[in-house]
C-alpha cells in the first residue's frame with residue numbers, strides 16, 4: 001500500500017509544490033505550460049527505455065549465445081548494408097517526432113505576449129528582489145521587496161550549528177532551505193510576465209512547478225511567463241552557481257485567488273505610501289567597481 | 294641527412310638510458326613519455342577523486358558537517374578541472390603516445406623533443422593550479438566553466454588562467470605531434486583506411502584539440518584582462534556581455550567533451566573485436582561516424598545555454614543539431630553490438646570494461662538526448678540530472694575505456710600478466726558502485742535538486758546518502774586497481790606472450806612483450822590479414 005502510493009505520487013498522481021522524499025520523476029507542475037516539459041520528459045524517457053531494451057537485449061543474447069566456452073566459433077562477416085541503413089533511418093524518424101513535440105512546446109513558452117501582470121525579478125548575492133510593475137494594465141507604484149532565506153533555515157545551516165534540518169518545519173512540511181522571509185505573492189489564472197535580471201553575478205530563477213528556469217544576468221533582462229492554475233505555495237531555488245551562498249537563496253511563490261491577491265496588493269500599496277521602501281539598489285557601475293576594488 | 298641523424302642517436306638504440314634523470318626527465322622515447330603521462334593521469338585521478346570523496350561526504354546528509362560553502366565550491370571547481378585536464382585528457386595522450394607509433398609501424402613520435410616538452414609542462418601547470426588551495430583567498434570557486442562575473446570575484450584567477458594556458462600549450466603540442474606521426478610516419482602499406490580505429494579516433498581528436506584549445510585560451514585571457522586590465526568584454530557596466538563568455542567557452546567546451554570521448558570510442562573498437570575474435574563490424578561507418586561527430590560538435594555549443602534566454606530560433610537550431618549527434622553515436626553502439634554477434638566471446642577484464650562502457654555510456658547518451666529537448670532542458674538544466682548525465686559519459690564512458698585500455702595493453706607494456714582475479718574484483722566493484730553512485734542522481738535532478746550546492750532540503754536526503762555510499766565504495770575500489778597495476782608491473786611472475794590475447798590483431802602484437810625500448814626501427818611489412826580492420830575491401 002505504501003509502495004503503491006509512493007509510485008502513484010512519483011508518477012504524477014498528486015501535484016506537489018515542493019520535492020518529496022524518494023521522488024523518482026519530474027512533476028506535472030501547476031501552471032498551464034508546465035505539462036510540456038513533463039510530457040516530453042516521460043515520452044523521451046519511454047523512447048530511450050524501448051531502444052535500450054532492444055539494444056542491450058541483443059547484446060545480452062550475443063553474450064550468452066556466442067560465448068567461446070559454449071563452443072561458439074567466430075564468423076567472418078563484418079558488413080551488412082541493409083542493417084546499417086535501417087539503424088540510421090529508424091532513429092531519424094524517432095528524432096523527427098521528438099523534435100516536432102519539442103518545437104511546439106518551446107514556441108508556446110517563448111510567447112510572452114498578452115500578459116496581464118508584470119513582475120521584475122532581480123538576483124543578488126544571495127537573495128532575490130521582486131518589484132511589481134503592473135497588474136491588469138495598471139502600473140503598480142512602489143511595491144517591491146527583498147526575499148531571502150528564512151531565519152530558521154539560516155541558523156540551522158551554519159557549519160557546526162548542531163541544529164537539526166529535520167526540525168525546520170512550516171506546519172507539517174519540512175522547509176529547510178526552501179523557505180524565505182517574504183515570498184513573492186501572485187494571483188492564479190493570470191498570465192504573469194517575469195522580467196528577470198541580476199545586480200551582480202549570474203543567478204537562475206527556478207520554480208520547478210512552473211516548468212522552467214531562466215538565468216538572471218547582469219545587463220540583460222530576460223522574459224518568461226507563467227499562468228498558475230491552483231492556489232498554493234510553490235518552492236524553488238537559485239539554479240546557477242553564484243558564489244558561496246548559492247545553495248541558500250530559495251524562491252517561494254504564493255499563488256492566491258484573484259480576490260485575495262487584489263486585497264494583498266492594495267494592502268502593500270497602502271503600506272508603501274506610509275513608508276516608501278528604499279529604491280532598488282541596482283547600480284551596475286557601482287557593483288562592478290565594488291567587485292574590482 | 295637522415296643517415297646522419299640516425300647515426301647521432303645510435304647510442305640509445307640499444308636500450309633505455311641508465312640514469313633516472315636522463316631516462317625520465319630528458320626522455321624523447323614515446324613509450325617512456327607515454328608511461329609518464331599515464332602515471333601523471335593516475336596521480337591526478339586520485340587527487341581529483343579525493344575532492345570528490347570530500348564532496349560526497351559533505352552531501353552525505355542534510356546540514357553542513359565538514360566544510361564551509363565557499364570551500365565546497367572550491368572542491369567542485371577543482372574536481373572538474375583536475376579530472377578533465379589532469380586525469381582524462383593526459384591519460385588519452387599517454388595511451389596515444391604508447392600505442393599510436395606501435396599501431397602504425399613507426400619507430401617513435403614524429404617530434405620526440407616536443408613530446409618531452411608537452412609532458413613536462415603539465416606538472417608545473419597543476420602545481421600552479423593546486424597551489425591556489427593553500428593561498429590566502431583560496432582556490433577558484435566559480436565552477437570549472439569559470440563564468441563571469443562570478444569567476445572575476447576570485448583572487449586566484451590569474452593562477453588558474455596561467456595554468457590553463459600551460460595545459461592548452463601542452464595539449465596543442467601533443468595534438469600536433471600525433472597528427473604529424475599519423476600522417477607522416479606510417480609504415481609502407483599502412484593506408485589511412487587500414488589504420489586501427491583507435492588511431493583514427495586520435496587523429497580526429499587531435500584536430501579538435503588544435504581547433505578549440507586556442508579558443509579556451511582566448512576566453513580565459515579575456516577574463517584576465519577584464520579583471521586586471523580594465524577591459525569590459527564580459528562586463529555590462531562597460532558595454533560587455535557575460536553571455537559572450539559562455540558562447541566562446543562552449544565553442545571550446547562541446548568539442549572538448551568529444552575530445553574526452555572519441556579516443557574512448559577508439560579503444561572500445563579495439564577491445565570488442567579482440568575478445569569477440571571477429572573483425573569490427575562496419576569499419577568505414579565507424580570512421581565516418583567519428584568524423585561526423587567531430588564536425589557536429591562545432592555547431593551544438595549553445596545546448597549548454599538554453600537557460601540564458603537565447604532567441605527562439607537559436608534554441609531550435611541548437612536543439613536540432615544536438616539531436617542529430619545521436620545518429621552517428623547510435624551507429625557506433627549498434628556496430629559494437631553487431632561485432633559481438635556471431636563472434637566467439639570471452640570476458641577477460643578489458644572486455645568486461647568494454648561491455649560496461651557500451652551499456653553505461655549509452656545510458657549517458659540517452660540522458661543526453663533528453664537534455665537536448667529544450668523545454669525539458671528548462672527543467673533538467675543545472676540540476677543533478679545533468680551531473681548524472683555527464684558522469685555516466687565521463688566516468689562509465691571515458692574513464693572505463695581508459696581502465697579497459699590499461700588492462701588490455703598492460704601486459705604489452707610490462708611483459709607481465711596482471712592478476713585476472715583481482716582485475717575482475719576491480720571490475721565488479723567499480724561497475725556496481727558507480728551505478729549506486731550516479732544513478733540516484735537522476736532522481737535527485739528530476740525532483741529538483743540544483744547542482745553545485747553544499748546542502749539541501751531533507752526531501753533529497755535518501756538518494757544523496759545512497760549516492761555517497763556508492764561514491765565511497767567506488768573510490769575504494771580504485772585502490773584495488775592501483776594494487777593490480779603495482780603487482781603487474783613489479784611482482785607478477787606470469788610472463789605475457791607477444792600476442793597477449795588470442796583474438797588480438799594489429800602491429801602492436803607483433804613486437805615482443807614487454808615492448809622493447811625501440812620498436813620498428815625498420816618499418817614492418819604489413820600483412821593485411823594481421824590488421825584489426827574489418828570491411829575495408831568490402
Ligand SMILES: [Cu+2]
Nearest residue numbers: 203238242246
Ligand atoms: Cu544565485
Ligand SMILES: [Cu+2]
Nearest residue numbers: 547550596597
Ligand atoms: Cu555539449
